[in-house]
Amino acid sequence: MNVFDLLSPTIRENLQQMGFSEPTLPQRMAIPEILAGNNVLLIAPTGSGKTEAAVLPVLHNIMDIDGPGIKTLYITPLRALNRDMLRRLEEWSDALGVKIAVRHGDTTKGERASQSRSPPDLLITTPETLQVMLTGKRLRSNLKSVRTVIVDEIHELASSKRGSQLAVLLERLVEVAGEIQRIGLSATVGSPEEVAKLLTGMSRDCRILRADVERLVDFRVVAPRPGRGDHALAGQLGCEPPLAAHISCIRDLVRLKKSLIFVNTRQAAEVLGFRLKMLGEPIEVHHGSLSREARVDAEDAFKRGDLRGLICTSSMELGIDIGDVEHVIQYSSPREVSRLIQRVGRSGHGIGRVSSGTILATCPDDIAEACAIARRASTGELEEVRIHETPLDVLANQLIGLSLDFGEIGIERAFEIVKRSYPFRDLSMDEMLSVLDVLRGNRLCNVENGIIKRRRRGWEYYFENLSMIPDEKRYDVYDMVSRRQIGTLDEAFVVSFASPGATFVTRGEIWEIVEIEDDTIKVVPIQRSGEIPSWSGEEIPVPYGVAQEVGEIRSHLARELEEHGEEDAIRWLLARYPVDREAAEQLVDQIKHQIAAGCAVPDDKTVTIESDGSFAVINSCIGHRANDAFGRAITAILSTRFGSSVGMEIDPYRIQLTLPKRMLAEELLNVISDLSSAQMKVILELSLKNTTLFRWKMIHVARKFGSLSKDIDYERVSLVRVLGVFENTPMYREAIREIYQERLDVDTAGNILDRMVSGEIQVITCDLSPIGSSGRGGGRDLISPEYADAAVIELLKNRILHDRVILFCVSCKKWRSLREVGRVPDRPECPLCGSRMIAALKPWEDEEIKIVRMPEEKKSAEDKRRTKRVYRNANLVLSYGKTAAIALASRGLGPETAARVIKKMHSDELEFYRDILRAEREYARTKRFWGD
Structure with a gap:
């Protein structure tokens, strides 16, 4: 029987008009179960029709329900998915007369008011917005009619605190709407039973439907060595030859097939994107630090075909519709099997089409790791989902939510609601009471005679903490040599690590912090040969099983090398793993050098x-x-x-x-x-x-x-x-x-x-x-050639020569001229009186001129001190001319410090500017200890 025959005639008619005559495997499995009212976890690859497998029977049911109110909630992890889902469902909305809407943080005030007055039949939203809806009087009333909840990409939520939060939110929804049907949509996961329990809670059954559509998957591990052309390209791009070889490889693959290029860090995305754009390639970057508009523009350009490649991070793993993807490139090992499957699954959408992916490994460890992950992905050996068990901050947040839902609620009842959810199945009453003690002490609720009562302060707290994703402030990072912003750092870095002298990697270069001021971090580029930066950010953790298989690969290769020789070791690797010969040779070389040592x-x-x-x-x-x-x-x-x-x-x-x-x-x-x-x-x-x-x-x-x-x-x-x-x-x-x-x-x-x-x-x-000393050194794979000392000095010199100074004659006190440092004469002279007693003041030192011009009898002690500094400045310019003006234009160098720098009588210009840089850095480090 065709399962489409179970759906309403209107739905069947529209399916035929859209060209869907035969259901896919996920649809054949899920539609009868959902129509029967069962809770379902549907596991299927992207592009196999799993969204329609859930939505079509739900739309069928909605058409049979009369009355106002929301009938179905469609919950996704991302706002971008909400927008995408609305586009996909609008056609069905028009055809069936079912009202569908989106509600999340970007929804306008007018749209929200309209939804409250006239709620849609199906509302697409996020867990955080459901948090809001449960506490609003009118919104809560609209939720009473909910019969079904669909949680899309549930695997994405399962291993985070957002998953634990959602599990309790669904139990809070039951208190409003009664028992609801729960449908979860997931990519292939290693522990579906855990995900099913997260969806349905402790006392409900769930049908786990594994619609693992037979899809052809083609993985390849490559590690190109730099050729002659790559050495020339490295000079053009300002990078090391190995990175140039990687960029050449990506460029060639993208020209051949329209590709997503996945990277593990935003830094890697920016570094690759910048250099590919230098080559004129039609490629854009897509990651979470970019504005929503920039991300949407990139998605639309890729979908239209204006771009051949899109460099992206984990957010693009989810099912955002970006049109046809012919190939996926993974730059460096994806670190996890599930991550590789999800990423490569974005290519070759459609039954019977090949999903193809190239893993571009960057070093021998990376090659071995990519081999292990690719083999495991081919055989379906995925990591288990690790759900957060009894996260107490989630509990605190949800207890306040319950107090707002009801005004007051018994401790026992709140305990029972929370314990119905799978993450809190082992919660003890003592643990819950200890959390309530903290909340009461923070004046977020009252606890009296076994009753939790809401407080006004609880509302403010609740709406400030709708999400379990940490709110992180961003800090602008400025290069004090070029005086340009080079990026941003998150709050975790600043609170946990940042201090003058600390080093970190950003934009593929190593930087040292010299000053932290309000929302700004000032840095300088540094040259530290071979040193691992003291901050390189958090890496995606490689699981124990993958690391063990890398050990097994090493063991086998060592045995083959000792018993049979290099060629047999290479052949062993090629026979068992999807790796090209060049990469296999590099991995065997590593083991060979270890044995030779x-x-x-x-x-x-x-x-x-x-x-x-x-x-x-x-x-x-x-x-x-x-x-x-x-x-x-x-x-x-x-x-x-x-x-x-x-x-x-x-x-x-x-x-x-x-x-x-x-x-x-x-x-x-x-x-x-x-x-x-x-x-x-x-x-x-x-x-x-x-x-x-x-x-x-x-x-x-x-x-x-x-x-x-x-x-x-x-x-x-x-x-x-x-x-x-x-x-x-x-x-x-x-x-x-x-x-x-x-x-x-x-x-x-x-x-x-x-x-x-x-x-x-x-x-x-x-x-x-050799193996012990070849660590990946987190982040160094993308570092540009070490910032040459001369290049740093050249940047400093250009900055100072393009800065401005006020030339002021302290003899006649009439002439002043604002000009670029580079245009200061070798021996400045006043055009009015001919004096060479010319002070070189910074543009913001205009006040000093007014003080010098004041009658002596009207000057305070402080005014006299400042006047003396201006004369000291002019004496330096008289003695050393333009050289003094350059030193005095530098940041934080007053006449005394400038005099010390100048009087060293440097034998070369490079050393002069190097001393200025040292003085500027010292000023930045010690500035906060100075008086006003």
Whole structure:
């Protein structure tokens, strides 16, 4: 039977007019189940008709329901998806006479009022907007008629706190509308049962429909080496030859097939986009830091065919309609199997079409990782979804929501509503009461005689915290050499890390912070050969399973090399993984060099500990989160032992330690051998309290509890004191839980440690090896050639020569002239009186001229001091001419500092400007300590 026959004649007629005569597999599976009123989780690839599989039977049901009010809520994770969904459903709306509308943060006040008075039959919205609707009197009334909720892209919500938030929101909706039918639409996920429970809660059944349409998938891992043309291109683009080779590869692929180019960071998007545009390629950039208008323009241009390529981050993984995509390029390993499947699934929409993707790997670790992920994607070995279990800040937010929903609600009833949701199934009454104590202390609600009562302050808190996504302030970053804005940094960086002298990567270059002022961070480009920047942002964590497979690949290649030789090792890799020969050769080369150096190959069953004096590496193929936990425990012990801090960088395959004193690899092994998994957990919790990571999480959690204002001034408040007050509170416990959930895999790290100590995992010590010293160094893959010292000085020189100075004659006190520094004569002279006593003042020092012109008897002591400085300035110009004007035009250089710079009598111009730069940086660092 054709399942379309189960739908109304009007729907069938429109399906025929649209050319849909045969249902797809998702439609065949889902339509009968949804019409039967069952809760459904439909898992199917993008482009397989899963949206229609949910919407058509729901529209059929809506047509049979009379009366006002919203009948169906269609919830998506993104506003962009809302707009896209409205476009797709408008045709059905017109044909069936079903009213469909969108409501989210961008909806105008007029549209909202209209929806409240005359609600649509189907409302497309977000979890955050549902938060609002549940508390509004008229909106809440409109929700009483809801019979069905569709949650699109539910896999995207499942592993975040937004998923836990939505689970409770659906239970709050039940209190308004009664039991509702729940339909979830998901891409392929590793643990569908968990996602189904998130959708339906603890006491309801859910039919999991796996409509894994047989789609042809073609993955290829490439790693182009720079050719002769790439060396020339590198000079043209101002980058290293390996990056030029990558850009050449992307350019050639995009010219061949219209492509999405996925990257893992916004920085990578900007760097690649900038250089491809330099080549004149029709390519745009799409990521979350761009304005909505810029993103929509890029989407529309790609859909029209004006662009051959769109460089994008994770937001484009979701089903936003951008038209036909012929190919997907993934720049660098996608880090996760599910991410690769979702991204490559954007190409080749339609049954029977091939989804093709190229992973452009950037180094041997990247090649091995991409191979493991591509193989796992081909066989459907996905990571499990990890739902946030009992997130207490979500609980706090939802308890206030319940108090606003009802005005007052019994604690027992609130407890029962929240516990119906899957994430809070294990919530204890004691835990809930401790959260209520905090909320009551923050005057967000009253708790009396077993009743939670709303308070006016609760409304303000609730609407400031509609989303569980942290609100982050953005800071403008200015290069003080060129005096141009180079980008923005988020609040996490500023609060947790930023201080004068700190280094970080942005726009593919390394920068040093020299000044933080209000909403602005001033930086200078630096040259630090080989140094890993102290801030490179958070990476997408590589899971344990993928890292272990990289270890297995290394192990097999080492065995093939030792037993059969290089060619057989390459053939082994080519036979088992979708990798091209050039990439395979680079990976085999890495293992060959390791063996040639006389070093053991770290793999899935071997950990190597290496030391080169004050630098040590623990090579362990256990993934980001486990290495992070392992590394933090070890650095805590070593810091205590040395009495000073130990630097740590981690990636999925190694822990790199910068030690304050020399330490042999054997000594480091002894430290690890004395540690147990039980001790590791205790050490981690104790050491986490003093980390910027914990401090930042604590701030966000405290905000979601209403304990800290979102406008808190970090410069004025002692965060150490605040965190001391929060210790042993629900906020403290939630911050620790979230860190363990998202950043530290303590259980896996403990298990690995026990296996190392027992001998199940072999541990070998050695000198620093090729693999140990080849860490990815988070972010350096896109760094431009080191900023040459001469180039920095040239920027500074150009800036100063194009700045302006006021030339003022202190002899006649009549002549003044505003001009560019570059146009100042070698020996300035007053055209009115012929004097060479000419002061070179900054444009904002006009006030100094008025003071100099004042009669002496009217000058205060301060006025006389300022007059003396102007004469000192003029004496410098008299003695050194234009050279003095250049120094005096520099930022923060008064006559005294300028005199010190000038009097060094530099033998070359480069050294003169270098001293000016040092003086400017010193001024920026110490300015806040000066008097007014």
